[in-house]
Amino acid sequence: MHATARLALLLLLVCAQHALAQKPKLNETNSDDMWVAKVVPKALAPHITHYTYHSEAMKRDVGYCLYLPPGYEKNPTVRYPVIYHLHGAGGNELRAITSAQVLNAGIVSGHLPEMIMVFPNGGRATMYQDSADGRFLAETTFIQELIPHIDATYRTIADRKGRCIEGFSMGGRGSVHLAMRHPELFCSLFDQSGNVFPTSNMPKDTPADAYPFSYLGTEPARLKDNDPYANLHKNLDQIKGRLRIQIACGTSDPEHLPTVRQFHEELVRAEVDHTYLELEGLGHNQAQMISRLKAIWFDYHVESLKRAGAELHLIRK
Numbered sequence: 100m101h102a103t104a105r106l107a108l109l110l111l112l113v114c115a116q117h118a119l120a121q122k123p124k125l126n127e128t129n130s131d132d133m134w135v136a137k138v139v140p141k142a143l144a145p146h147i148t149h150y151t152y153h154s155e156a157m158k159r160d161v162g163y164c165l166y167l168p169p170g171y172e173k174n175p176t177v178r179y180p181v182i183y184h185l186h187g188a189g190g191n192e193l194r195a196i197t198s199a200q201v202l203n204a205g206i207v208s209g210h211l212p213e214m215i216m217v218f219p220n221g222g223r224a225t226m227y228q229d230s231a232d233g234r235f236l237a238e239t240t241f242i243q244e245l246i247p248h249i250d251a252t253y254r255t256i257a258d259r260k261g262r263c264i265e266g267f268s269m270g271g272r273g274s275v276h277l278a279m280r281h282p283e284l285f286c287s288l289f290d291q292s293g294n295v296f297p298t299s300n301m302p303k304d305t306p307a308d309a310y311p312f313s314y315l316g317t318e319p320a321r322l323k324d325n326d327p328y329a330n331l332h333k334n335l336d337q338i339k340g341r342l343r344i345q346i347a348c349g350t351s352d353p354e355h356l357p358t359v360r361q362f363h364e365e366l367v368r369a370e371v372d373h374t375y376l377e378l379e380g381l382g383h384n385q386a387q388m389i390s391r392l393k394a395i396w397f398d399y400h401v402e403s404l405k406r407a408g409a410e411l412h413l414i415r416k
Contacts, residue, residue, distance in 0.1 A: 128189075128224035129235055129314070135162035135220065136191045144200050149192070152248045154240045161240060162192040162220045166199040167253070168206055168213035170414050177412055178254045178261070180404050181215045182397075183246075185227060185266030185273045187385070192220040195267065201389060201396050211397055212404075212411035215253060219245055224310070227273030228325050231316025237273075242281055259341075260407035263400040265289035267385040268355070275362070278344075279330035282337040287403030289345045292355050292383055295362035299323040328365055335369060343403040344373035347388065349381025374399065 134157070139149045146167055151160040168179065182202075186194035196218050205211035221227045225237035250257035264285045266274040271293020278288040298315060299322045307317050315325055323329050331338065338344075344366065348359040356377075363375045378391055389396055404411060 128310070129222055129230075131159075131234075133191070133220075133223050134159055136193050139193065143193075144196055144203075146203055147196050147199055152245060154236070154244050156236045156239045156244060161245070163245065164192045164196050164218040165249075165253070166196070166202065166216035166218075168215065168414070169203070170213050170412070171215075171254070174412070175254075177213075178256050178410070179213055179215045180261040180263065180409050180411070181217060181249060181255050182263045182265065182400055183217050183219065183241075183274075185219060185221055185264070185270030187266070187268035187270050188224050190223070190269075192218050194218075195270070195385065197386075198389060198396075201393060205397060206414055209413055211401060212413055214397075214400075215249075215255060217245075217249055221270070221273060224269070225273075225314070226269055226311065227276055228315060230314050231318070231321060235314075238277065238280070241277065242284070246284070256409050259284055259286050261286075261404065261409040263287040263289070263403065265291065265400070266293060267291040267388075268293055268383065275327050276325065276330075278342060279327045279334065279338070280325075282334050282342045285342060286407035286409075287343050287345075287400045289399060290347070290359070290362075291385060291388060292348045292352055292359065294355050294358050295327050296358040297326045297328040299326040299329055327362070331365065331369060331371070335371070339369070339371050343399070343406065344371065345376070345399045346373065347376040347378065347392070349378045349383065349388065351380050351382045355383060 135151055143149065147164055149164050151162050154161045184195055184198060199216050202211065202216055206213055219241055222235055222237050225235050227237045227241060229236045229238045249255060255261060262285050264274045264278055271290040272295060274288055275290050275293055275295050278285050315322060346359060346363055348356050366373050378388060381387055
């Protein structure tokens with residue numbers, strides 16, 4: 100093995116070990132009652148409402164927040180693109196709804212086209228993946244239940260050309276996982292400081308009860324199925340030239356930056372065109388990241404939607 104490749108592999112393993120050491124055991128994080136926020140404020144941000152849908156896969160209700168653009172009710176024949184924003188670890192469907200205020204301001208000003216934004220509940224520490232024991236089906240309910248529910252309930256562009264996915268921290272890692280596994284569903288991906296390490300390369304001496312083995316299981320084929328690097332190459336024909344990818348991370352975010360850089364380098368090796376940003380001095384802070392990039396925060400998704408052929412509408416004043 101080339102010295103550079105050995106160094107890269109060592110870096111990945113160290114990062115994986117570090118991530119494992121930072122995570123508590125499964126029974127200390129995920130629980131059966133985590134799928135709907137326990138307290139929902141009566142008044143959320145403008146144009147945002149809290150709902151639930153029934154997950155037949157998990158036999159329970161799951162919460163989500165929904166942003167509808169100002170012109171949604173006034174224009175009953177118009178269909179809108181959707182941005183799915185995935186929250187970070189320990190959060191729920193209420194965690195990141197303030198980002199919709201940035202979207203709303205851009206729409207009202209005429210800078211951004213009208214779009215729908217969905218904030219799913221992905222569990223506390225699922226990484227938006229299904230657990231090996233079938234207890235927590237974060238990926239299944241998102242892909243097979245929530246997206247069809249949104250498309251059936253609201254006037255969406257129910258096609259990859261009108262669908263974007265993004266998230267911060269666990270949500271960024273989850274958005275990469277889902278986009279690499281299901282690239283046919285999305286035209287745009289924005290990973291915001293989300294760890295991206297290859298689950299199939301995790302150290303063999305890691306205890307089976309350590310996270311995420313306690314969640315994903317230790318079966319090699321299953322770990323490979325949930326490996327974003329493996330899925331990148333498996334689905335390369337559907338990703339290259341079809342799924343636009345943007346990645347951002349702060350240079351003062353030592354737990355996440357190494358594997359974010361590694362995934363960027365893997366995309367370069369695979370000749371997948373993408374946008375990569377490192378924000379100088381930024382730690383693991385979504386609010387500060389949005390503040391720095393506020394003027395262009397949703398521009399990448401908009402360009403992706405345009406290139407994919409989605410019909411976009413500016414607000415009618």
